[in-house]
Amino acid sequence: MSVDLEKLAEQEYKYGFVTDVEQEIAPAGLNEDVIRMISARKNEPQWLLEWRLNAYKHWLTMKEPKWPNVHYSPIDYQAISYYAAPKKMETLESLDDLDPEIKETYDKLGIPLEEQKMLAGVAVDAIFDSVSVITTFKEKLAEEGVIFCSISEAVQEHPELVKKYLGSVVPHNDNFFAALNTAVFTDGSFVYIPKGVRCPMELSTYFRINAENTGQFERTLIIAEEGSYVSYLEGCTAPMRDENQLHAAVVELIAHKDATIKYSTIQNWYPGDSEGKGGIYNFVTKRGRCLGQNSHISWTQVETGSAITWKYPSCILEGDNSVGEFYSVALTNRRQQADTGTKMIHIGKNTSSTIITKGISAGFGQNTYRGLVQIGKDATGARNYSQCDSMLIGDKCGAHTFPYIEVKNSTAQMEHEASTSKIGEDQIFYCQQRGLSAEDAVSLIVNGFCKDVFKELPFEFAVEAEKLLSISLEGSVG
């Protein structure tokens, strides 16, 4: 039996179904009226509408970035609908009011929304197209003073916090996709952890794109006050469609003195078929500010989906002794393309950052690591350790690495390691001789390769991530 690493077969995308639910969908196209409509629908204060319009004006003057190492046909921003919401939404008092079709969708995705059925100790905010449909365990979290709700709700209930922090990490004119998001963002999660509180459970948001020809533009804001701790996880899936769909999110994290935010992502948007037809364009801006001393932000991402991924979860290390971490597994199979990495901006003294990335390319996949480590002139004693490993499966795929290092302080200590390896037929044969199939062997070897990243994920999700990786690699050997 031969192990032909080049032969790629169609893998099955388990989450590709469509939910039949009555939805309100805005007509395609982007203009000030659409933005006013979204804002009015959400009953937003004037300042927020003005912020959106301001972002829109900036966006009109901006150009879509062409520097990422990805290729796709031009996006027609006027052909996208910027708002889609299930009709029976209005005010949802309890789970009983939730449209059964939507509830079933989440059941099918393995995210039961009944609190008693959920993984113990995980609260979920479920976002369906443009709106949050339910947030679980709200009362329990409120006992500790933790606020976990949709951002639309936060605008109504906690306007002072939203006004203070929204856009404080990613300004409205930051980049093309962030500006677009600011103009039209519809929902997302809001988290606030008060001083000294260790959030008693994992918080998670589950994003689901359902409606056709719509974009998803969510905005997430997490604030950790002095001495607090939170671990947050997001997951995402979408139906299988022949058209590309745009997902342009913004995530902002703020960590005050001695606070820790762990942010984990398991991204499994529809990747498109083996010919590269369909799939999600995942253009995301994620950034955290370590504002206070000894603050700590850790990003962990497992990116297996999307036709195109463009994201650089970053840390701005302002507080002295603050710590930024980025752990990433990015898999590109079939015709998928990913340009992903991080930026670690060292401003405070004795700041340190760690970057560990594992890029896996199979099929015709193209995987790019792009990272910037910047040590400012006042960042005395800053340290960075970067390790970027790439693995190739077959010989039609590619791995690319673009590390940028800018050091303006001579006391900085920088370490950079990089490796590229080809998954060896010897390794596969060795495992086969021990009784494993070629596919199991590849998944075992790849999971071993990703171990340093998976160990950063909360336990249940690490198990999920391993499974997901195995599924995404199905058909990469034949």
Next chain:
Amino acid sequence: MLEIKNLHVNVEDQEILKGLNLKVNKGEVHSIMGPNGSGKSTLAQVLAGRDSYKITEGEIIFEGKDLLKLSPEDRACEGIFMAFQYPVEIPGVANTYLLREALNSIRKYHGEEPLKHIEFAKFAKEKMKVMDMEDNLLKRAVNEGFSGGEKKRNEIFQMQILEPKLAILDETDSGLDIDALKIVADGVNALGSPERAFVIITHYQRILDYIVPDFVHVLVDGKIVKSGGKELALELEKKGYGWIEEEKTAANS
């Protein structure tokens, strides 16, 4: 158990095995010796199912089945184990993890329930003792950073865990010091059973002081040219391979 009939094998259009015949019964230990390049490792690789070797003629029957029709993993599940001459490293994959997956894959093939973590750990611990291995070797990544001796010992440890019907040792003894050699031999002997057979491929008679073969075969230029008992190994040790080749030439002329 194993019958190889008139086996011809090519590697990159060059014929390496030229009509090899071998019969191995249950409970027997066979040793295959021969000079460099005679085709010893090729034989091991072909039995294990490596696909870069092209079988142009002949057949291999294992336990009544046409071995050449089985995938490498199915051969392993049927009970064939090969201790590699050069075991590969698999970074990040714990030794114990590979072995548990492998054992459970074989159990599944036979319709048996998988072993639970705890059951496997207990089982592995017992085998560790036989091989005089440190506990942390189980947790370390497969062969990563292992010394040459550790790698070979790990191969025999894996054999202990998987308990094959037929074990092929491809030059497991080369590169081992005398203490490691004894441990490896003990590991092999501990598995000795009337139900199990061994094919030991080696350059040197040395390992046969510890693992006593029932048959010794001399492989020269892709064919078994002489077979005998364990005394043949001693004779080879004394005289080298030259005299056999001369004998062969004489016989052919």
